[in-house]
Amino acid sequence: MDNRPIGVFDSGLGGLTAVKELELALPKESIVYFGDTGRVPYGTRSRETVRTYAKQDMDFLIGQNVKAVLAACGTVSSTAADIGASLPVPYFDVVVPTAKAAAAATKNGKIGIIGTSATIHSDSYRQALLAIHSELEVYPQACPLFVPLVENAFISPQEEITRLVAERYLAPIREKGVDTLILGCTHYPIISATIGSVMGKSVTLIDSGREAALALASALQEQGLLCDGNVPRKASYFVTDDPEGFTSVAGLFLGHSIEGRTERINIEKI
Numbered sequence: 001m002d003n004r005p006i007g008v009f010d011s012g013l014g015g016l017t018a019v020k021e022l023e024l025a026l027p028k029e030s031i032v033y034f035g036d037t038g039r040v041p042y043g044t045r046s047r048e049t050v051r052t053y054a055k056q057d058m059d060f061l062i063g064q065n066v067k068a069v070l071a072a073c074g075t076v077s078s079t080a081a082d083i084g085a086s087l088p089v090p091y092f093d094v095v096v097p098t099a100k101a102a103a104a105a106t107k108n109g110k111i112g113i114i115g116t117s118a119t120i121h122s123d124s125y126r127q128a129l130l131a132i133h134s135e136l137e138v139y140p141q142a143c144p145l146f147v148p149l150v151e152n153a154f155i156s157p158q159e160e161i162t163r164l165v166a167e168r169y170l171a172p173i174r175e176k177g178v179d180t181l182i183l184g185c186t187h188y189p190i191i192s193a194t195i196g197s198v199m200g201k202s203v204t205l206i207d208s209g210r211e212a213a214l215a216l217a218s219a220l221q222e223q224g225l226l227c228d229g230n231v232p233r234k235a236s237y238f239v240t241d242d243p244e245g246f247t248s249v250a251g252l253f254l255g256h257s258i259e260g261r262t263e264r265i266n267i268e269k270i
């Protein structure tokens, strides 16, 4: 048993889609969430910059005495997994659990992957899929405008601008006849209604935050690292920009409003 919290981080709000799934899977676990809202987006930055940010983010969570770290960010997962692997606590990310779920879901062997530019250029999901089944046909597509649209709450299925952008990005993958689409960035489940309606009902969407949360939950269970359930659950949130901006939109990601205080920190001085 381990009563310490689980640490989860992302460049911004997107990782809350993983927190939502963690709350469902492990309702008694405490969580420390870090969203680097002052430096979002990560996905358009260089690999070196993302790795520097990722190291700072992970060090912050380790300083919060977490028992495990979840990189709820496709971009960090794709570029800094080795940094995560060197942490003193178990590290989890989105790539392998998501690839496994997609490989299990596809019937025609054609899988689309959407993510940030950094994620798609890293080739992480494609390699993870081909390591599972080398004969899979994989179609990657960077969607750099999705993160700013989501961070600015252009998320309703009626939002024409988001639909137009989705049409432009997704049409080439749809034309390949994929039956499964990896939402390789944790921001994307928030616009899954728009993405799903552009792709069509027959395409299964795989939510990377959800798959990572489920993988983490079963690993903690197997390793005997769950809490004993006798300590009241606590959720703490830390951001690097205006906490109000974060709390006002966070409910859309979590499915409920944020309990307690959101604290602003200076990540470069940690």
Ligand code: DGL
Pocket: 010, 011, 012, 014, 015, 040, 041, 042, 043, 044, 072, 073, 074, 075, 076, 116, 119, 147, 184, 185, 186, 187
């Ligand atoms: N949620 C992050 C991801 O999965 C967003 C990346 C970004 O900040 O551009 O990649």
